[in-house]
Amino acid sequence: MKRKVVIIGSGFSSLSAACYLAKMGCKVDVFEKNEAFGGRARQFKEDGFTFDMGPSWYWMPDVFEKFFKDFDKKPEDFYLLKKLNPAYHVYFGKNDFIAIPDSLDKICEVFENEEPGSSKQLKKFISKAKDNYKIAVTDMLYKMPGLSPLELISLDTIKRVGYFFTNIKREVHKNFKNPKLRSILEFPVLFLGAESSNTPAFYNFMNYADFGLGTWQPTNGFHDVVNAMISIGKSLGVNYHNNSTINKILTDKNIATGIQVNGNVINSDIVLSGADYNHTEKLLPKDLRQYSDKYWSNKVLAPSSLLFYLGFDKKINNLAHHNLFFDTSFDLHAKEIYKDPQWPSEPLFYANFTSMTNEHTAPKGCENGFILIPLAPGLEDTEELREKYFNIVLDRIESITEQKIKKNIIYKKSFCVSDFIDEYNSYKGNAYGLANTLLQTSFLRPKLKSKLVENMYFTGQLSVPGPGVPPAIVSGRISFRTYPLD
Ligand SMILES: Cc1cc2nc3c(=O)[nH]c(=O)nc-3n(C[C@H](O)[C@H](O)[C@H](O)COP(=O)(O)OP(=O)(O)OC[C@H]3O[C@@H](n4cnc5c(N)ncnc54)[C@H](O)[C@@H]3O)c2cc1C
Structure with a gap:
């Protein structure tokens, strides 16, 4: 008989997990409290205007491609992507802005104009960032459910151990003098939710995502991605329910047995939540919560x-x-x-x-x-x-x-x-989860699998790997790797 999985929330992590679990042969139902699907990436239309409510920077297109490839699809089977040029403008005052173009060579020219000699430094900086991107995103991200520190140890990371003990800010300031260029290079780590001075320099792979891979825009914004993922899920038999608030996660001793949705009981073999972690644990009996209020209040x-x-x-x-x-x-x-x-x-x-x-x-x-x-x-x-x-x-x-x-x-x-x-149901109203600081990386983040409740799993931006749409999509994929079904 098919295993029955209920998923709380319809953010990118939940939508991703739903597709993978359905592909593995589970019967999957997704329950979203709001009317529209997509979580923080919902869209609304009013008076002829269309608004993406949350994410707008489509970075790391390779992560999206990898997701679709797992289902024998390509992004272009569902939506058109345009590479933006300029990728973005950065304003420093009246009539004072820098336009970031759509290729590294052109960006080097911009840097050279601002700080003579800086283009050479930039090429070196981005080349190292590219190496880190390959290690972090291509090699490690998909293999790191955050279960053990050993996941972070490989020949490549040992060679780069220094990058974990210095920070982005220091690394940028060492290489560039111009304050405008410095702030442009420090900006991408804002996506990780922490200050550049509190983010390991290894995360400079975000600079490669910015200058190397570029900024893209789907024709209908991120909603195109939400619709594409739902369409894959539906083709695999996933059922999506909106206006469905989970009031309680049901347990029998220490085993998750289902959920209560709008007051109705739905039994399942597995409960997976992509809702904010802290909120999800509040749906469990007190003695089955892994992380205390104090734990959360000490987090960045x-x-x-x-x-x-x-x-x-x-x-x-x-x-x-x-x-x-x-x-x-x-x-x-x-x-x-x-x-x-x-x-x-x-x-x-x-x-x-x-x-x-x-x-x-x-x-x-x-x-x-x-x-x-x-x-x-x-x-x-x-x-x-x-x-x-x-x-x-x-x-x-x-x-x-x-x-x-x-x-x-x-x-x-x-x-x-x-x-x-x-x-x-966001903890303290956070917009995009738990920051990726050194002490909140990988195995130091809230776990994808509950240590106290059997058959209870988590995914999303407060768990592993962290904030942002690409990590949320990866989170949905790696959470299922910790399942006993794998
Ligand atoms: C304003 C803003 C701008 C951003 N900009 C970018 C960007 O440009 N690029 C980028 O990559 N990332 C960006 N992000 C981050 C990115 O949007 C998120 O990291 C990602 O979408 C989170 O997905 P998730 O699945 O973890 O969670 P969510 O999208 O939060 O999904 C969780 C879902 O669970 C639902 N839920 C909660 N409680 C219950 C319950 N009891 N019952 C049923 N459902 C429940 C919620 O309604 C929600 O739909 C931005 C985020 C915000 C808010």
Whole structure:
């Protein structure tokens, strides 16, 4: 008889695990509390505008390809990808920005203009980052369920042990003098959820993901990927249920026996959760939770965010698809996220306008916009604070790009700490999970398999390997490697 698996949540990790488990012959049901599938990568449409609610940077295309290949498919069987050029703009002040082009040679020219001699350094830096990418992503990521420190030990990692005991910031500062170039090279590790000074230099493989592999955009944003994964799952017999909140994980002594969904009991042989780890354990009886409140409160979480989804009644100038506003102090904002949590005094922020690449995501002649201000998780979240920061960032965009756009806003929605908690059961309102610091890497992260409950498994950005869409997809794949079914 087919083993019955119930999966909590429909984020990328759950969607990935569902496909692999169905391929292994299990009967799989996915239960999502929200109406739309995709977790943090949900999409909504309003007044003719289409908004991706979360991820927008499609990096590491090889990870997506590998997922589809496991099901004898290719991304292009489901969606079209465009390599963005410029990949993104980084703003440092009025009329002062750097456009990052779509190839390493062109990026070298940009670096040379800013800091003579730096292109040679950059080539060396990216070549080492490429080697680390090969070791980390191509070789290790898929073989590391985070069960033992031995997983990290190979001839290649032993040779690079120094990279684990220095950090990205130090490595970048050693090689580059120009503050603008430094902040561009420190930016990719923000995806890992921690400060560059608290992230092992080994993670510079993210710089190769950025400059070597490039920034891509599916025609309908990340929702294309969500739909593609659901379509593969359906072809393998997976059932997807929305508006289905899991209230309880059912156990018999220390064995998971099913879930309670909207009050109804559903029995299963295996329970797998892609919902936030802390929330999932709260669905279990107290004595079957592996990690205490104290454990969680001592962890470095990835930031929360204040987000704005905006519709403009005109086209916007002097901006690119992806834009980073680094015109204030990186260090101060990082301190206000990690060391001394508070609303930022002078926020750095990110903005994208997907209708500049994919016109159909806004009505004709209009533009859609998404703004993200990283915040410390767990901060007080009020309408007044949201509005205050809305005005700060809109004024900054207007002044830096020398145009009036605030009065052209015809659609506006905000999303912040309390929404992350209400809509995703997110611990302290984190936006993208548990940071990848040295002490929160691999076997030091919350485990994919429960140590206390048989047949209970976890996946997703608070477990192994960590935050981001590509790691979430890998998490769904490696979680099943720890299953007794494998
Ligand atoms: C604003 C933002 C921007 C980001 N930008 C990028 C980016 O540009 N590139 C990138 O690679 N990554 C980015 N990320 C990170 C990336 O989106 C996440 O790491 C990834 O999508 C997480 O997937 P997941 O499966 O771990 O969890 P989630 O997507 O959070 O899925 C968990 C699901 O479980 C559901 N759930 C929770 N509790 C229950 C319950 N009791 N019953 C039923 N369902 C439940 C939730 O509703 C949710 O749908 C971003 C994230 C955010 C929030």
